[in-house]
Amino acid sequence: xxxxxxxxxxxxxxxxxxxxxxxxxxxxxxxxxxxxxxxxxxxxxxxxxxxxxxxxxxxxxxxxxxxxxxxxxxxxxxxxxxxxxxxxxxxxxxxxxxxxxxxxxxxxxxxxxxxxxxxxxxxxxxxxxxxxxxxxxxxxxxxxxxxxxxxxxxxxxxxxxxxxxxxxxxxxxxxxxxxxxxxxxxxxxxxxxxxxxxxxxxxxxxxxxxxxxxxxxxxxxxxxxxxxxxxxxxxxxxxxxxxxxxxxxxxxxxxxxxxxxxxxxxxxxxxxxxxxxxxxxxxxxxxxxxxxxxxxxxxxxxxxxxxxxxxxxxxxxxxxxxxxxxxxxxxxxxxxxxxxxxxxxxxxxxxxxxxxxxxxxxxxxxxxxxxxxxxxxxxxxxxxxxxxxxxxxxxxxxxxxxxxxxxxxxxxxxxxxxxxxxxxxxxxxxxxxxxxxxxxxxxxxxxxxxxxx
Amino acid sequence: xxxxxxxxxxxxxxxxxxxxxxxxxxxxxxxxxxxxxxxxxxxxxxxxxxxxxxxxxxxxxxxxxxxxxxxxxxxxxxxxxxxxxxxxxxxxxxxxxxxxxxxxxxxxxxxxxxxxxxxxxxxxxxxxxxxxxxxxxxxxxxxxxxxxxxxxxxxxxxxxxxxxxxxxxxxxxxxxxxxxxxxxxxxxxxxxxxxxxxxxxxx
Numbered sequence: 234x235x236x237x238x239x240x241x242x243x244x245x246x247x248x249x250x251x252x253x254x255x256x257x258x259x260x261x262x263x264x265x266x267x268x269x270x271x272x273x274x275x276x277x278x279x280x281x282x283x284x285x286x287x288x289x290x291x292x293x294x295x296x297x298x299x300x301x302x303x304x305x306x307x308x309x310x311x312x313x314x315x316x317x318x319x320x321x322x323x324x325x326x327x328x329x330x331x332x333x334x335x336x337x338x339x340x341x342x343x344x345x346x347x348x349x350x351x352x353x354x355x356x357x358x359x360x361x362x363x364x365x366x367x368x369x370x371x372x373x374x375x376x377x378x379x380x381x382x383x384x385x386x387x388x389x390x391x392x393x394x395x396x397x398x399x400x401x402x403x404x405x406x407x408x409x410x411x412x413x414x415x416x417x418x419x420x421x422x423x424x425x426x427x428x429x430x431x432x433x434x435x436x437x438x439x440x441x442x443x444x445x446x447x448x449x450x451x452x453x454x455x456x457x458x459x460x461x462x463x464x465x466x467x468x469x470x471x472x473x474x475x476x477x478x479x480x481x482x483x484x485x486x487x488x489x490x491x492x493x494x495x496x497x498x499x500x501x502x503x504x505x506x507x508x509x510x511x512x513x514x515x516x517x518x519x520x521x522x523x524x525x526x527x528x529x530x531x532x533x534x535x536x537x538x539x540x541x542x543x544x545x546x547x548x549x550x551x552x553x554x555x556x557x558x559x560x561x562x563x564x565x566x567x568x569x570x571x572x573x574x575x576x577x578x579x580x581x582x583x584x585x586x587x588x589x590x591x592x593x594x595x596x597x598x599x600x601x602x603x604x605x606x607x608x609x610x611x612x613x614x615x616x617x618x619x620x621x622x623x624x625x626x627x628x629x630x631x632x633x634x635x636x637x638x639x640x641x642x643x644x645x646x647x648x649x650x651x652x653x654x655x656x657x658x659x660x661x662x663x664x665x666x667x668x669x670x671x672x673x674x675x676x677x678x679x680x681x682x683x684x685x686x
Numbered sequence: 687x688x689x690x691x692x693x694x695x696x697x698x699x700x701x702x703x704x705x706x707x708x709x710x711x712x713x714x715x716x717x718x719x720x721x722x723x724x725x726x727x728x729x730x731x732x733x734x735x736x737x738x739x740x741x742x743x744x745x746x747x748x749x750x751x752x753x754x755x756x757x758x759x760x761x762x763x764x765x766x767x768x769x770x771x772x773x774x775x776x777x778x779x780x781x782x783x784x785x786x787x788x789x790x791x792x793x794x795x796x797x798x799x800x801x802x803x804x805x806x807x808x809x810x811x812x813x814x815x816x817x818x819x820x821x822x823x824x825x826x827x828x829x830x831x832x833x834x835x836x837x838x839x840x841x842x843x844x845x846x847x848x849x850x851x852x853x854x855x856x857x858x859x860x861x862x863x864x865x866x867x868x869x870x871x872x873x874x875x876x877x878x879x880x881x882x883x884x885x886x887x888x889x
Contacts (some may be wrong), residue, residue: 260772261771261772261773262772262809262813265772265773265775265776266772266776266809268776269776269779269780272780273779273780273783276780276783276784276787280787282787283847283850283851283853284786284796284798284801284847284850285783285786285787285798286850287798287799287801287802287843287846287847287850288779288782288783288786288798288801288802288805289779289783289805290802290842290843290846291802291803291805291806291809291839291840291843292776292779292805292806292809294839294842294843295806295835295836295839298835298839338831338832339828339831341817344715344717346715348712348713349712349713349714349715350711350712350713350714350715350821352714352715352717352822352823353725353818353819353821353822353823354717354719354722354822354823354824354825355814355817355818355822355823355824355825355828356719356825356828357720357825357827357828357830357831365717365718365719366717366718367715367716367717368715368716368717369715369716370713370714370715370716371713380715387817389832389835390810390813495707496707496708498708507708507712508713509713510707623706623707623708624702624705624706625702626699626702626703626706
């Protein structure tokens with residue numbers, strides 16, 4: 234069944250068979266109560282002691298009472314999930330348990346979700362329908378598995394039903410964005426409109442100079458005060474000339490060839506990544522979404538390239554609708570088989586675009602890409618998305634991580650020597666990223682052609 | 687390697703192992719329910735109820751040595767905690783009946799009503815312990831499902847006991863008679879305030 238775009242698997246047993254028939258059956262509690270009662274009755278007759286029979290009577294009576302009240306319908310249950318995409322930490326659903334007089338009085342739930350502890354619950358099936366809100370503790374982004382609920386009803390502590398399974402659908406968790414200040418821009422701006430001042434003359438707000446009137450100048454630009462001061466006879470008219478405005482183009486390049494977590498043991502692909510710790514790809518998505526949000530809000534054009542996937546990239550564009558496309562594309566970025574062993578071809582970039590590369594710097598490919606882009610005149614900012622790695626206990630892994638870390642530090646030092654800024658986005662470094670971006674933007678501003686050098 | 691250096695390295699590894707973030711428990715799924723009890727509380731109740739039942743049953747039998755009684759209670763409690771199944775609970779009820787039997791000559795001991803009450807409580811608690819894992823949770827409202835039925839069952843048992851006592855000609859203490867009448871009254875009150883004729887405790 235599909236409810237609000239969410240598939241609701243309902244009415245199937247854990248083996249996948251439909252539960253159309255009546256699957257209620259008396260349990261061993263019924264058998265044990267009857268057997269104990271009869272045994273005690275027989276003992277009391279043999280011993281001539283009525284009090285021994287009294288001990289077995291309550292269970293016997295309860296079992297007989299329950300046996301006459303056989304339930305007929307399975308407990309209906311549906312899982313409702315909010316339609317559309319989700320944000321990190323907002324993976325929720327609501328289990329709906331309608332009330333039926335001829336069904337269970339107690340509902341047993343086993344709720345499972347990837348990366349979470351199983352939750353066992355026994356709930357009263359109230360006379361009115363129940364809604365049980367559920368929430369996952371995952372901070373991961375991208376496609377995520379959600380809840381699987383095994384549900385079994387019982388009645389009068391005697392009758393029990395075959396378990397049925399109610400499952401949620403995999404959901405796409407979009408990355409959130411952190412507020413950023415100013416960001417570095419390309420050296421040359423393009424276009425005839427936009428939020429930034431270009432080097433050429435044109436319509437804009439920033440004053441360039443006062444210049445004698447020439448053919449082509451607009452009359453509304455005549456500065457009458459200056460004209461009266463410099464040319465009282467009105468021989469020469471003076472106009473205020475301003476810098477034209479333009480827009481910047483940025484391309485976000487996400488290195489999604491691998492996804493590593495803080496635990497080195499999982500890097501071999503055998504362990505399970507924890508859902509309460511962001512991976513390198515989660516950090517890359519978050520950083521890229523933050524940069525994209527800041528640039529689009531400033532009116533710039535932003536494109537997206539995914540290094541692991543051979544598909545059409547998102548060309549640079551602006552606007553809120555394009556921002557949603559970017560965030561959706563970021564959420565869908567994920568490692569492909571053998572993508573990390575292939576040599577990466579540098580993506581084609583628009584002229585004068587600045588490149589934001591989101592990578593873990595665990596191999597030499599990012600270095601190769603950065604050099605290629607720099608050779609063609611593109612400014613590059615590298616955002617380091619490797620999470621803070623936990624200390625390693627195993628000797629062989631500790632040695633391997635030590636070597637990998639030295640190689641990584643060497644790459645970062647090389648980039649630094651070549652004038653490529655590297656900004657870390659992991660852990661506490663994320664708070665400093667805004668300041669680093671602001672510093673880079675100010676440093677670049679000093680060299681923007683068009684501004685008074 | 688220097689023994690002190692080796693010891694320092696071992697201590698460092700031990701500290702890393704103890705503080706290894708990878709060994710943290712997995713996060714929980716958050717659910718919103720009414721007040722709940724943990725599964726271990728039910729097992730704790732079994733830990734109390736089982737010896738209480740057996741010691742209550744053996745209390746009126748002076749011939750049984752204390753050591754035997756305590757041994758039986760300990761073994762039964764351990765067995766029920768290890769295997770909280772209806773069969774185990776039934777077996778312990780039979781053991782309680784045998785202890786009550788005690789080879790005395792009285793045809794009916796009013797003390798049996800208390801044993802019957804405890805045996806029924808033990809059966810119910812065992813059912814819950816079998817259905818709620820150690821770290822699982824049971825809503826308190828779910829634990830109280832069927833309380834009217836339980837009250838009626840216990841009242842009927844008391845009534846049957848009183849009838850048996852009258853039939854056997856045994857003298858009935860006034861307090862016991864009063865308690866039995868009170869239970870019967872409450873049971874009929876529960877039935878009268880029940881939602882449906884085939885009341886199952888669903889409020």
